[in-house]
Amino acid sequence: MASVDTSLHFDVEKIRADFPILKRKVNDKPLVYFDNAATSQTPQQVIDVIVDYYSRYNANIHRGVHALSQEATDAYEQARIKIQKHFNIPNAYQTLFTSGTTHGINMVASGFASILEAGDEVIVSALEHHSNIVPWQMLCEKTGAQLKVIPMLENGTLDMQAFDRLLSEKTKLVFVNHVSNALGTVNPIEELISKTHNVGGAVLVDGAQAAPHIKADLQALDVDFYVVSAHKMCGPTGVGMLYGKEEWLTKLPPYQGGGEMIDQVTFEKTTYAGLPHKFEAGTPNICGGIAFGAALDYMNAIGFDQIAEYEHELLEYATSRLKAIDGLRIYGDIPNKTAVISFNIKGVHPYDMGTILDKLGIAVRTGHHCAQPIMDFYKIPGTVRASFAFYNTKDEIDTLIAGVERARNMLV
Structure with missing residues (x-):
């Protein structure tokens, strides 16, 4: 399993401790929350x-x-x-x-x-x-x-x-x-x-x-x-x-x-x-x-420069690992982007992928993301969207990769 780069200017495990919801389980699995573009989680300090x-x-x-x-x-x-x-x-x-x-x-x-x-x-x-x-x-x-x-x-x-x-x-x-x-x-x-x-x-x-x-x-x-x-x-x-x-x-x-x-x-x-x-x-x-x-x-x-640096590292790691999966396409794979990856696997409906990932405790967004003209442009029904925040980790990305590979093997 990958480990978080400790050379970064903040301690992600210390930050994760601020978010009570990250301690819960979904379907008896540790929650992996990758739907941050829809709603981020709330730290105890704000609660x-x-x-x-x-x-x-x-x-x-x-x-x-x-x-x-x-x-x-x-x-x-x-x-x-x-x-x-x-x-x-x-x-x-x-x-x-x-x-x-x-x-x-x-x-x-x-x-x-x-x-x-x-x-x-x-x-x-x-x-x-x-x-x-x-x-x-x-x-x-x-x-x-x-x-x-x-x-x-x-x-x-x-x-x-x-x-x-x-x-x-x-x-x-x-x-x-x-x-x-x-x-x-x-x-x-x-x-x-x-x-x-x-x-x-x-x-x-x-x-x-x-x-x-x-x-x-x-x-x-x-x-x-x-x-x-x-x-x-x-x-x-x-x-x-x-x-x-x-x-x-x-x-x-x-x-x-x-x-x-x-x-x-x-x-x-x-x-x-x-x-x-x-x-x-x-x-x-x-x-x-x-x-x-x-x-x-x-x-x-925490610092927005530090947040941006860390999230970019997560984005690059996840992009590299997802690209290694056979039949997977990332939409909007460009250098100048935030920590969001929209993808599909050939022959797999995004809803089916999202359902299986949820059974594994992984929260992603599926569908057109209230951006239907984009999906019409690509001639697809929607995408699977994994969106990262500064409290996510590379270990969680590894869990996502394993889940996507498992779903692919079940559905293709």
């Missing part, structure tokens, strides 16, 4: 923050003068500042709490419904998650704008020459993921942003899959909007972040009406609060926001 909130200062925020409300408000707003600093956002009020990436995308799409006109053009990429396709289709149907698509190449990257041909003075918005959830491809977002700005368009980047692996500097990127989900990066589900440039957040109308997002309300007219509250109607996921901040603290204490 403790969640328990502490509900045990000691559970209260609504921004409205109460009593001690619990003030403590909750302070913790929630401190979490906003942690997110701001992590992503190098100019001001805390440009950091909007959401229920996740999908929510953030829909907030922007809803706002642009009052801006786009018939004849305008919006561009998405062929590598998008459904959550970064469907809202723009709905937006185009509502406004009469035209949706265009950056095609993908056989190796799982975007056709940037085609993107150049799509851009024009009619381009108002471009939407692209930082990293493909299905393939792990890291897209050239710096180039996409610069070229879009040259024709006067705005760019939204879906950072859900990048955020666990890449510490994005949003000011350096000069991106107009950026969205992430906490549950991809050791935080809880049901909370995320939308960043927007101040001029855009000021220009866009509120997404929802309700409490907290108002300045003055009469039956004749309502005026709206300033940023960020203009976009945060109702009682938020207070505990989730605080825990999001704690998750960033945890990952930053």
Whole structure:
């Protein structure tokens, strides 16, 4: 069995001890969790923050003068500042709490419904998650704008020459993921942003899959909007972040009406609060926001450079071992990718492979991964996707390889 490279700057076994779920068994086998691109696991340090909130200062925020409300408000707003600093956002009020990436995308799409006109053009990429396709289709149907698509190449990257041909003075918005959830491809977002700005368009980047692996500097990127989900990066589900440039957040109308997002309300007219509250109607996921901040603290204490180095080592090891299996094809096998491997074995349906692996305690994702256009491009029903995190090990990869070989022998 392979051993983890102890020359790395952190002790993976010590890190694994922080994650209670990694101690459990599935089907009487030790859990091997390789579905991190869907949801990462949560360390005890973040779980403790969640328990502490509900045990000691559970209260609504921004409205109460009593001690619990003030403590909750302070913790929630401190979490906003942690997110701001992590992503190098100019001001805390440009950091909007959401229920996740999908929510953030829909907030922007809803706002642009009052801006786009018939004849305008919006561009998405062929590598998008459904959550970064469907809202723009709905937006185009509502406004009469035209949706265009950056095609993908056989190796799982975007056709940037085609993107150049799509851009024009009619381009108002471009939407692209930082990293493909299905393939792990890291897209050239710096180039996409610069070229879009040259024709006067705005760019939204879906950072859900990048955020666990890449510490994005949003000011350096000069991106107009950026969205992430906490549950991809050791935080809880049901909370995320939308960043927007101040001029855009000021220009866009509120997404929802309700409490907290108002300045003055009469039956004749309502005026709206300033940023960020203009976009945060109702009682938020207070505990989730605080825990999001704690998750960033945890990952930053390990260090994103160290995480990236270790995960790349896992990716290279797993890629090499999988390629040795007869009949196995990896989709998006390129150098510039995160720790995600989508693969199939000739003659084996991905669902059947995933079912057998589950019996062996190995959690992978099978299907189209909410990226059906990618599967249509390759003319396949889906893939088996193994996605790694910094708490995984080479020994676990060995277990995966043994499981894939066993399944292949059973199914081919």
